[in-house]
Amino acid sequence: MRWGRAMLVYNRKAGKEKAGQLGEVVAALAGEVGELTLVQTTEPGDGEKICRDRGSDHDLLLVLGGDGTVHECINGAAEAAGPPEIAILPGGTCNDFARTLGLPMQVGRAAEEILAGRVRDTDVGKVNGRIFTNFVGIGLITDTSENIDSDQKERMGKLSYFLSTLRTLRQAEPFRFRLTHEEGVIDSEAVMILVANGRSLGTAKLPFAGEGVQDGLLDVLIVREAGLSLAWQVINGGDLTDYRESGGIIEYIRTPSLRIDTDEPKGIDSDGEIYLQTPAEISVVPSKLRFFYGPNADTNGIEDEDAGIDAMPSGG
Numbered sequence: 001m002r003w004g005r006a007m008l009v010y011n012r013k014a015g016k017e018k019a020g021q022l023g024e025v026v027a028a029l030a031g032e033v034g035e036l037t038l039v040q041t042t043e044p045g046d047g048e049k050i051c052r053d054r055g056s057d058h059d060l061l062l063v064l065g066g067d068g069t070v071h072e073c074i075n076g077a078a079e080a081a082g083p084p085e086i087a088i089l090p091g092g093t094c095n096d097f098a099r100t101l102g103l104p105m106q107v108g109r110a111a112e113e114i115l116a117g118r119v120r121d122t123d124v125g126k127v128n129g130r131i132f133t134n135f136v137g138i139g140l141i142t143d144t145s146e147n148i149d150s151d152q153k154e155r156m157g158k159l160s161y162f163l164s165t166l167r168t169l170r171q172a173e174p175f176r177f178r179l180t181h182e183e184g185v186i187d188s189e190a191v192m193i194l195v196a197n198g199r200s201l202g203t204a205k206l207p208f209a210g211e212g213v214q215d216g217l218l219d220v221l222i223v224r225e226a227g228l229s230l231a232w233q234v235i236n237g238g239d240l241t242d243y244r245e246s247g248g249i250i251e252y253i254r255t256p257s258l259r260i261d262t263d264e265p266k267g268i269d270s271d272g273e274i275y276l277q278t279p280a281e282i283s284v285v286p287s288k289l290r291f292f293y294g295p296n297a298d299t300n301g302i303e304d305e306d307a308g309i310d311a312m313p314s315g316g
């Protein structure tokens with residue numbers, strides 16, 4: 001028996017409910033878990049309470065849901081005294097953090113990967129005292145998350161993020177900011193600032209190299225102007241040399257901590273959830289929690305077949 005007590009936190013409202021997922025998880029773990037407790041979330045915020053109060057009673061925590069559920073559960077688990085090892089099971093729509101961990105996108109297959117035992121110390125980010133696993137965004141990206149129509153998300157899944165982004169691009173207003181990082185201060189205007197810990201956003205692979213969630217650094221993109229093809233590159237990955245040659249439209253820095261001030265308070269998107277406002281104090285918390293990784297973890301965390309959307313226009 002590898003784990004004495006495991007807890008599976010399940011958000012059945014995440015993603016499109018797929019019959020048989022729970023059975024697949026139990027079948028995968030049956031030989032290795034002594035006691036498995038299933039706890040369903042009943043409302044937003046529930047995952048955080050469950051993981052904070054009960055996380056340390058278990059040596060394995062499984063989170064079956066999407067990025068919003070992961071965000072809640074990780075905020076709870078990070079506060080538990082002696083947090084358990086954590087396995088993400090991609091039951092949501094985008095599942096960006098599961099992609100960063102290189103997990104297969106089928107819940108049953110992701111559960112099987114736990115048995116391979118690729119468990120590693122993993123960085124998380126902190127913004128104004130709250131944990132994020134994947135990203136923090138200000139500007140365009142918050143408009144994007146707010147504009148997602150849930151029916152559309154349900155019907156179209158991962159395409160919805162992109163369509164929604166393209167819609168908000170036409171109305172992107174620049175805002176003034178002051179970004180203070182370990183090596184300097186940037187005082188300027190932007191349409192979007194994106195601070196990434198993970199490597200996937202709206203199912204698309206982010207273009208940063210390095211160890212991602214194990215390098216003790218955050219990747220920061222400052223996008224000064226919106227434009228269809230440029231934004232498409234930012235969101236759909238690409239080569240960062242493009243950005244260095246973008247004539248200052250995009251600036252890229254890596255830093256363990258930063259502060260962002262804006263003239264007016266602006267919404268902060270953390271892992272797709274918008275409940276904080278600027279000023280933003282952001283830092284990486286190196287090796288904070290232990291997560292299970294999938295077989296694609298070393299190819300920058302993304303399964304090629306799931307990495308992007310070939311059919312989208314390149315814009316112009």
Ligand SMILES: Nc1ncnc2c1ncn2[C@@H]1O[C@H](COP(=O)(O)OP(=O)(O)OP(=O)(O)O)[C@@H](O)[C@H]1O
Nearest residue numbers: 014015041042043044066067068069092093094095
């Ligand atoms: N029982 C519940 N009823 C309604 N909402 C819930 C319940 N449990 C959790 N939630 C909320 O559901 C929201 C959406 O879940 P989640 O983000 O995990 O799925 P998703 O949006 O399909 O996936 P992704 O974020 O990966 O695209 C979360 O913000 C969470 O707070």
